[in-house]
Amino acid sequence: MTEGERRRAGAPIDWKALEDRLARAASALGAGARPSGDAARAALQARARALAAPPPAPRPAGARPVLAFRLGGERYALETEVVREVARPPRLARLPGAPAFVAGLANLRGELVDVIDVREYLGAPPVPADERTRLVVLGAERAELALLADEVDGLDELVPADLLPAPAAPRRARPEYVRGVTAAGLALLDGPALLRDPRLVVDAPSLPTEVT
Known part of the structure; x- marks a missing residue:
């Protein structure tokens, strides 16, 4: 019996089953948004290069x-x-x-x-x-x-x-x-x-x- 059928029949809500379903949905969404291994490595390398780049030299006083x-x-x-x-x-x-x-x-x-x-x-x-x-x-x-x-x-x-x-x-x-x-x-x-x-x-x- 689905949750909708249980509600129409007046049966109590199975909160544990509902929480499990929501947890599975959140996990699936997170997996879909997670980049692939190559994409993740490329993003990390780009961030490392940006952090390693020297800051721009300050403009000399009176320039x-x-x-x-x-x-x-x-x-x-x-x-x-x-x-x-x-x-x-x-x-x-x-x-x-x-x-x-x-x-x-x-x-x-x-x-x-x-x-x-x-x-x-x-x-x-x-x-x-x-x-x-x-x-x-x-x-x-x-x-x-x-x-x-x-x-x-x-x-x-x-x-x-x-x-x-x-x-x-x-x-x-x-x-x-x-x-x-x-x-x-x-x-x-x-x-x-x-x-x-x-x-x-x-x-x-x-x-x-x-x-x-």
Whole structure:
């Protein structure tokens, strides 16, 4: 007689049988949810790897985000607060009578920006432009200046207080542009100094009437 038949017949409930049935059902559900041996080992191995992985290194005190790029095989950086964007160089308009370090004028979405090649100032050898060449556009409220870069490495971090004095370089015409060098050889440029240097400003009369 089933439990339902016993109830309809008015027979007392067999609590012991009911408990046994519930226990068997719980055991069956647990067995179904239990992973197989291979799955269990894989889960344990994944958990062990996660626990064994070293924690991320703490960010050094005073670390500042910088954009790292290359000029003539050497690595330079600018603090990101002076960098507006990195762009592929469009066709540059040559400026008649402009100094040799002025590569030209770029039209960046309708905004005309002077493009400066600071290799000579930094003592970096010239490198022919290729598909890796980029413009590092500087400015606060607007794009004020763009530097030619042979290649952009991406974002990095450095601690300005840990910078070493830049080694003397006879070919470096503007040593004041270099704030210092990290132990790994990354030279930090002084972005604000570049932006306020009047020698890098091209006179308006020399600008062409149209840039494409």
